[in-house]
Amino acid sequence: MEILSQTVDNLACNNTCKPISSTFHGIPVVDLLDPDAKTQIVEACKEIGFFKVINHSVPMEFMSRLECEAIKFFNLPRLDKEKYGPPNAFGYGYRKIGPNNDVGWVEYILLSTRPEIISQDAQVVLPGSSEILWSLINEYVSAVKNMTCSILEMIIEELKIGPKDVLSSLIRDEKSDSCFRVNHYPPCPERQALSGENLIGFGEHTDPQIISVVRSNDTSGLQICMRDGTWVSVPPDQSSFFFNVGDSMQVITNGRFRSVKHRVLAHRLKSRVSMVYFGGPPLSTKITPLSSLMEEGEEELYEEFTWSEYKNLANKTMLGDNRLGLFEKPVGQ
Numbered sequence: 001m002e003i004l005s006q007t008v009d010n011l012a013c014n015n016t017c018k019p020i021s022s023t024f025h026g027i028p029v030v031d032l033l034d035p036d037a038k039t040q041i042v043e044a045c046k047e048i049g050f051f052k053v054i055n056h057s058v059p060m061e062f063m064s065r066l067e068c069e070a071i072k073f074f075n076l077p078r079l080d081k082e083k084y085g086p087p088n089a090f091g092y093g094y095r096k097i098g099p100n101n102d103v104g105w106v107e108y109i110l111l112s113t114r115p116e117i118i119s120q121d122a123q124v125v126l127p128g129s130s131e132i133l134w135s136l137i138n139e140y141v142s143a144v145k146n147m148t149c150s151i152l153e154m155i156i157e158e159l160k161i162g163p164k165d166v167l168s169s170l171i172r173d174e175k176s177d178s179c180f181r182v183n184h185y186p187p188c189p190e191r192q193a194l195s196g197e198n199l200i201g202f203g204e205h206t207d208p209q210i211i212s213v214v215r216s217n218d219t220s221g222l223q224i225c226m227r228d229g230t231w232v233s234v235p236p237d238q239s240s241f242f243f244n245v246g247d248s249m250q251v252i253t254n255g256r257f258r259s260v261k262h263r264v265l266a267h268r269l270k271s272r273v274s275m276v277y278f279g280g281p282p283l284s285t286k287i288t289p290l291s292s293l294m295e296e297g298e299e300e301l302y303e304e305f306t307w308s309e310y311k312n313l314a315n316k317t318m319l320g321d322n323r324l325g326l327f328e329k330p331v332g333q
């Protein structure tokens with residue numbers, strides 16, 4: 001009990017957070033049927049590193065069926081779920097996020113999307129009775145991956161560099177080190193709700209990959225950090241997708257696109273369920289600015305690294321650390 005109450009206290013959002021404006025209505029919304037969609041996506045990646053996509057190709061039933069099955073899994077008794085964890089690096093996780101003592105008011109399933117790992121995970125991570133959950137995850141991930149590839153191709157077209165599949169081929173590659181996570185944030189405890197504090201569901205961080213795609217139920221909680229350091233709440237929309245620029249994309253564009261800092265606060269009354277696809281390249285990929293994007297005389301802002309090096313380093317950091325900062329070149333060198 002002692003440990004539990006300590007954990008809860010550690011999770012309270014403290015005063016180091018800058019003031020939060022209420023729900024933000026300025027999130028860029030990109031309608032994929034709009035002829036200007038490509039321009040809007042690139043603009044959003046530069047300005048905020050975050051945008052919402054509507055009129056996409058993923059059927060609503062893929063999302064709602066997966067959400068239903070995931071809720072059934074999270075409703076299992078704790079001991080049953082814990083047979084599939086703690087995640088190493090994949091599996092069921094409860095409260096603990098990553099390998100370095102980060103905690104959140106969250107439970108989750110974390111999976112690789114690599115075919116050989118995903119089939120191995122199927123036995124380890126999910127209960128035999130969850131074959132349905134398993135097939136819904138596969139169906140969902142493959143649809144979201146296709147949509148993500150189209151977005152990456154639109155970005156390349158808008159930047160007027162080629163070839164068109166220079167980024168999408170990385171996440172279509174069968175060795176692509178992409179992963180998928182289903183998060184469940186239970187309502188925050190009564191004690192916390194009464195004191196007026198919000199619990200941190202998932203602490204502030206940037207995603208290390210190229211791009212991440214979030215879909216959630218209708219419960220708010222996701223917040224993004226704007227350029228001036230203020231946190232704004234993203235209004236939930238269960239039929240849309242929210243794209244985050246990741247650290248690797250910031251490097252690939254030599255700082256033109258912004259890897260957005262984000263976090264999740266637990267809701268007082270309602271559960272939040274989110275599904276996040278993280279598009280990552282094969283482990284051996286060199287993460288460097290696209291040469292076709294670089295202007296004459298432009299200097300690379302980061303030291304060269306491979307995705308495997310970055311991932312290994314990320315696993316040694318705390319969630320909120322500035323991982324990319326470790327690779328920044330001193331200005332003027």
Ligand SMILES: C=C1C[C@]23C[C@@]1(O)CC[C@H]2[C@@]12CC[C@H](O)[C@@](C)(C(=O)O1)[C@H]2[C@@H]3C(=O)O
Pocket residue numbers: 089097098099100102110179181205206207208209278314315316317318319
């Ligand atoms: C604390 C950590 C969890 C994390 C690995 C890390 O050491 C730092 C990055 C974290 C993050 C954030 C985005 C994704 O949710 C995630 C799967 C990822 O690739 O990087 C998590 C990692 C994790 O939960 O293992």
Ligand SMILES: O=C(O)CCC(=O)C(=O)O
Pocket residue numbers: 181183202207214216222262263264274276
């Ligand atoms: O739950 C969410 O909306 C976002 C979760 C997240 O940022 C993550 O899993 O990396």
Ligand SMILES: [Fe+2]
Pocket residue numbers: 205206207212262
């Ligand atoms: Fe994230």
